[in-house]
Amino acid sequence: xxxxxxATLFGLTFLSFVIVQYNDPDxxxxxxIYAIAALLCLASAFYKVNHTLLWIAATVFLAxxxxxxxxxxEGLGIGEGDIKxxxxxxxxxxxxxxxxxFLSLIVLDKLTSRVDKTVRSS
Numbered sequence: 001x002x003x004x005x006x007a008t009l010f011g012l013t014f015l016s017f018v019i020v021q022y023n024d025p026d027x028x029x030x031x032x033i034y035a036i037a038a039l040l041c042l043a044s045a046f047y048k049v050n051h052t053l054l055w056i057a058a059t060v061f062l063a064x065x066x067x068x069x070x071x072x073x074e075g076l077g078i079g080e081g082d083i084k085x086x087x088x089x090x091x092x093x094x095x096x097x098x099x100x101x102f103l104s105l106i107v108l109d110k111l112t113s114r115v116d117k118t119v120r121s122s
Contacts, residue, residue, distance in 0.1 A: 003108040007045035010101040014038035017094065025087070030094075037061070037098040044105045051106050058102040065095035 017034040021027045040057055043049050070088035074081025 003105065003112050004045045006108060007041045007105055010105070011038045011042035011045060014041060014098070014101075030091070033064075034094070034098075037101065041101055041105065044109070049105075051109070054102045054106050058099045058106075061095045061102065062099040065092045065099065068092040068095060 014034045014037040018031050018038065021030040021034065024030050036057070040049065040054065044054070068088050069092045070085040072082070072085050073089055074085040076086060076090055076093070078086065
């Protein structure tokens with residue numbers, strides 16, 4: 001039950017990320033990225049999603065986050081520094097947040113599987 005709630009919350013969060021990407025300099029790319037994250041999370045909430053798929057997604061999103069990390073981190077708010085560095089930091093952190101979500105779902109699935117096995121054997 002906990003995994004279903006967490007996966008649904010992650011999925012809805014990423015759907016909201018899709019919505020706010022309309023004003024991004026490259027909206028289609030980021031809408032697709034966050035839509036993929038939302039679909040994986042929502043699928044994990046309602047169906048059995050292969051851990052290999054989640055591991056691959058986590059690895060790709062983490063690599064993207066590392067790749068997108070700005071040369072100089074200048075915060076996330078407008079007016080704090082160079083807008084290019086701020087935008088890259090936001091994008092990198094968004095990808096890393098997706099990575100955390102995927103890894104969390106893997107861990108929660110393993111934990112709930114163990115609890116289910118323990119309950120059945122009692």
